[in-house]
Structure formats: C-alpha cells, structure tokens
Amino acid sequence: MNTIAVADIAHARSGDKGNRANIGVVAFDGPAYLWLKEYLTGQVVHEYFQSIGIGTVVRYELPNIHAFNFVMDEALAGGASRSLRLDTQGKALASALLELRLPAPTHDKEAS
Amino acid sequence: MSRSIRIGNGAGFWGDNLDAPVALARDGGLDYLTLEYLAELTLAILSHIRLKDPSAGYINDFPELLARLQPILADQPNLKIVTNAGGLNPTSCALRCSPFLSDSVIGVVTGDDVLSRIPDWLQQGVLLNHLETGEPLPHELADRFMSASVYLGGVPIARALSQGARVVITGRVADASLTLGPALHEFAWSRDDFDRLAGATVAGHVIECGAQATGGLWHHWDQLDDLAGIGYPIAEVLESGNSIITKSVGSGGTVEVGTIAEQLVYEIDDPTRYRTPDVDVDLTSLQLHQLGRDRVEITDCRGVAPGDSLKVACVYRDGFTASGLVAVVGRNAEAKARAAGQIVLDRVKRAGFDLADALVECLGAGDVVPGLLRPENPPREVVLRVTVRDSRKAAVERFCREIAPLVTAGPPGIAGYASGRPSPKPSFGYWPCLIPRTFITPRVEVRPASEWKL
Numbered sequence: 001m002n003t004i005a006v007a008d009i010a011h012a013r014s015g016d017k018g019n020r021a022n023i024g025v026v027a028f029d030g031p032a033y034l035w036l037k038e039y040l041t042g043q044v045v046h047e048y049f050q051s052i053g054i055g056t057v058v059r060y061e062l063p064n065i066h067a068f069n070f071v072m073d074e075a076l077a078g079g080a081s082r083s084l085r086l087d088t089q090g091k092a093l094a095s096a097l098l099e100l101r102l103p104a105p106t107h108d109k110e111a112s
Numbered sequence: 113m114s115r116s117i118r119i120g121n122g123a124g125f126w127g128d129n130l131d132a133p134v135a136l137a138r139d140g141g142l143d144y145l146t147l148e149y150l151a152e153l154t155l156a157i158l159s160h161i162r163l164k165d166p167s168a169g170y171i172n173d174f175p176e177l178l179a180r181l182q183p184i185l186a187d188q189p190n191l192k193i194v195t196n197a198g199g200l201n202p203t204s205c206a207l208r209c210s211p212f213l214s215d216s217v218i219g220v221v222t223g224d225d226v227l228s229r230i231p232d233w234l235q236q237g238v239l240l241n242h243l244e245t246g247e248p249l250p251h252e253l254a255d256r257f258m259s260a261s262v263y264l265g266g267v268p269i270a271r272a273l274s275q276g277a278r279v280v281i282t283g284r285v286a287d288a289s290l291t292l293g294p295a296l297h298e299f300a301w302s303r304d305d306f307d308r309l310a311g312a313t314v315a316g317h318v319i320e321c322g323a324q325a326t327g328g329l330w331h332h333w334d335q336l337d338d339l340a341g342i343g344y345p346i347a348e349v350l351e352s353g354n355s356i357i358t359k360s361v362g363s364g365g366t367v368e369v370g371t372i373a374e375q376l377v378y379e380i381d382d383p384t385r386y387r388t389p390d391v392d393v394d395l396t397s398l399q400l401h402q403l404g405r406d407r408v409e410i411t412d413c414r415g416v417a418p419g420d421s422l423k424v425a426c427v428y429r430d431g432f433t434a435s436g437l438v439a440v441v442g443r444n445a446e447a448k449a450r451a452a453g454q455i456v457l458d459r460v461k462r463a464g465f466d467l468a469d470a471l472v473e474c475l476g477a478g479d480v481v482p483g484l485l486r487p488e489n490p491p492r493e494v495v496l497r498v499t500v501r502d503s504r505k506a507a508v509e510r511f512c513r514e515i516a517p518l519v520t521a522g523p524p525g526i527a528g529y530a531s532g533r534p535s536p537k538p539s540f541g542y543w544p545c546l547i548p549r550t551f552i553t554p555r556v557e558v559r560p561a562s563e564w565k566l
Contacts, residue, residue: 007331011330011331011370011374012374013324013329013374013375013377013378015378015379016152016379017152017379017381018152018243018244018542018544019244019542020244020381022377022378022379022380022381024374024376024377024378024380025377026370026373026374026377048484049484051482051483051484052481052482052483052484053482060382060383060384061396062376062377062383062395062396063396064396064397064398064399065369065373065376065377065398065400066373067373067374067376067377068377069377069380069381069383071381071382073244084433084435084469084470084471084499084500084501085471085473085480085482085499086473086475086479086480086497087480087481088153089153092480092481093481095481095485096481096484096485099484099485
C-alpha cells in the first residue's frame, strides 16, 4: 500500500494546557482536509502516541480553516511545571504527528 | 470602512525577543503595544521569586523595556501599552515603571491574586476540584499553594484606559484580554455584543504568542526572508469586530492564511467553545481571507455569553528538581548513555537516597517524544539527560554530584561536563480550578506616574 506522511498534506503546531497537550493540524487544502477527516481519526492518533503514555484523545473539527484539534489527556507526564521530560510543554508532539504515515490518496498523483 | 485600531503584540512569553517590542513600537504605526508574559509556568517562577522578596514577583524585563521605549513614547504621544507584566505584583511593577513614564498615567489592574482567600473558601465548602481531572483539592496541598491567580478579562483593562491610563499593568488576565480591553475601550461595545467581543478575542488569541502568527514555527521556514528580523504581529481590529492580522513593512516572516490557521488551533480545547472571562468564542464559524501580502482578514466570529465561573491557576511547591547533561559518543552510544544514566541513579541510591522520581533520556535516540522518532541507524552521538525530583533538597544535591564522576568512571566516550555541576531548583505543581464569578471584583487604580511612588 502506498503511504504518505501527514506532513505531505498538512502542517501542525502543538502546545500544553496543564497536563493536557493539544495538536492543531491544518490541511493544505480542502481535499487534504477530507482525507485527514477519514484517516487521521482520534483513535489513529491515540494508537500512534501510545508509547508516550497518553490518556484519551478527542478530535475536534474546524472545517472552516481545514483544521483539526487533537486534545490529549495525560500527555505530558505531569505538565510544564512538574514533568521531568525535556519537552515538558509538548512542543515536539506536532512534529512527531506529522511523521505518522497514512494511506496515500489514490486520486493524488503527487502523493506516493 | 469602519474605524479600526492597530494593536501590536511584542512579547509572547517571558524570555521572548528583547528587541521585538522596540521594533514593533517604532515601525508598526500602533495605537496599542501589548506585551504578554505569563505562561502557566511563569506563575510558578514568579511565586518563587516573590517568596524571597515580597516586593518582587513581576516581570522585571518590562521596566527595562520601558526605559528603551521612552524616546518612542515621546515621538508617538498616542501610543499606549497594555501588559500583564504585573505578574503576582502589579503594584510593585508600576512603582518600578514610574521613573520611565514621567508625563504619563499608569493604570493597574488587580484583584486576580486570590491566594489569601483560598483557606476561607475551603472552610466554606467551596469546591476547588482540579479542572482536568475533577479530583477534589487535598487540604495538605492547598497549604502548599504559593500563588492562586484568577484569570480576569478585558473589562478592567478598558476601564483603566477610559480613566486616562497610557500604560496598563495587570496581573493574570486571559491572554486575549490584552487585545479585547483596548477594543472595548475604543469602540464602547456593549458587554453583551458577543460577536464583536469574539472578534477582538480571536484577534487577541492570534497575536498573543508573538511571532507564532507571523512565520515562527512555519513549515516553510527555509523559504522565509530574515527570520532573525521576524516582525511581530499586528491586529487591526475594526469596529465591526472583524480584524486584519499583519506585521510591520520590511520585517521578516510571513502572514498567511496558514500561519493564522495554525495559531488559531494553538493551545485550545473545544474550538466551538474557546472560553474567556468575557465571551465564549466559536472558532468554527470564522473565515480567513488573504487580502494581500502579509494581510489576513478574520471575519464571521461568533460568540456567546461566558459561563458563571472563572478559572483560577494555582501553583504549589513540590520539592526540588535537577537535570544533568553529558554527551556520549562512539559505537553503542545509546547503550552507553542509558547505562551511564542508570549508574548515576544507582549511585544516589547507594548514598541512601531513594529518589521519588527520576528519568533517563537519550536525546538523539528518539527520547524527546519517547519511542516515536527513533533514528534510522544507530546514533554515534547522543546526549544523556538525567532528571530527578524529590522533596528532600539533600537528595537532589547528591544527585547533582553524581554526574561528574561519569567522566572517569563511566563507559568510554563521555564528554561535555565542562559546563559545570547542575544545582537543585524548586519544583512546582499546577492546580487549575474554577470559582464562581461573583467571588471576584477586579480593582482598577489609575494615577499619574509620579504618584506611583513608595
């Protein structure tokens, strides 16, 4: 199966609120948004981040700006003031999510 | 075309680019310069500073910045400044600023600091459950609170401006309120004109993190001109509630629909209910339009009445922490680094300290986001980072002394200890909760700078 990285069709930014992290993913265009809507589900993101020990993931949709917001519980091992991790504020999570691989859009010759 | 005001944000956090606010004030054609300094973590640091000196606990960069802004303020008599630099001590901040504002009026917004009221509230049975987990606040933990600050909104800022303040200094306010306050003052919107309040709040949310709206963190970073001279964001807020996000002509970076969209979803929860003290905003209704180079218009913002509660950010002391770094090179660098980290922790244990919490990270081997971005080939160079926390300072101090011996007694290829021994730092915990809005009365004091003296 041909695959693409999320980074091939979207850009992203992440940050913290307490011990919660959020990742905003913005699709490059409308078709990319619809593709991500189908394949970049909350469950896919939850499974992808299993190794960092996250709780629930909720996906919110912002079709008006072709974006999704993933809110991840317990993603930061205690939050900015308490976590022992180098990335206490979840700034690296967006770059990590952009490396997640999804099935390639079949109609898109650019992606392979 | 409805009337508009230009609000530029020259700081997105404490520690941001020192020259940005000067360049923005000089070149931005601003009506208002805002400076946002208070991340969640910042309160913890300020509470520690205030503990050592009761007259401190504000952002001391701000009076220094004012000294540099003096000639610009003289050249631009209509330029005003709104900032949360007051931190945990806005009044002290105003005292420190007064020498640099000889002919100006300073407004101070307080009432956000509720630390002294927490014990009474607990006694009265007010629930201060954790906002994320719902967990009830243990009394033992409340006793260790070092700060408790409620998020105030834009209304007291507007009041200070309407009483003639040129510089408004607040403590904790919602970040976007630094923009909403001036808009409320200038346009005299009704407090229940929620769509317009939402519009200014969205503009404030977009510019609150400074260069993140103008090309900072942008995925086309390698195609941008002059990131070293990146322009900080300006919101032209219109009376209609719409806004145009832009930056100074000639500054670096970019303002595009994409940079604005990415910032809109930064550090938010449910986008249909972006909560602030003045309005709950629906971020899924608004539209972005590229009007021209470095100009993006935001329209169709929708808002509804905010809830009956206000958010309180509490910080408690939680022992000590320290972190040590060394480079590990050569073959099996990752395995050597992990072993060296374990040696350090074993040594501390043999010294009689069972550390409450410890973490070994191998940077360069995929540990920044644990397990997700492993290198394709075994790295021949990694950074070992060992971090601990414990309630006993002595335990953390002992840890700090166990990094150096690795250089002679650990695996081969360890370098970089020359930067020195780490030292224990206070560790903090964060307890966000809600309180009824009726508990809080913001206070606004407006006086000529010369009267803000001890």
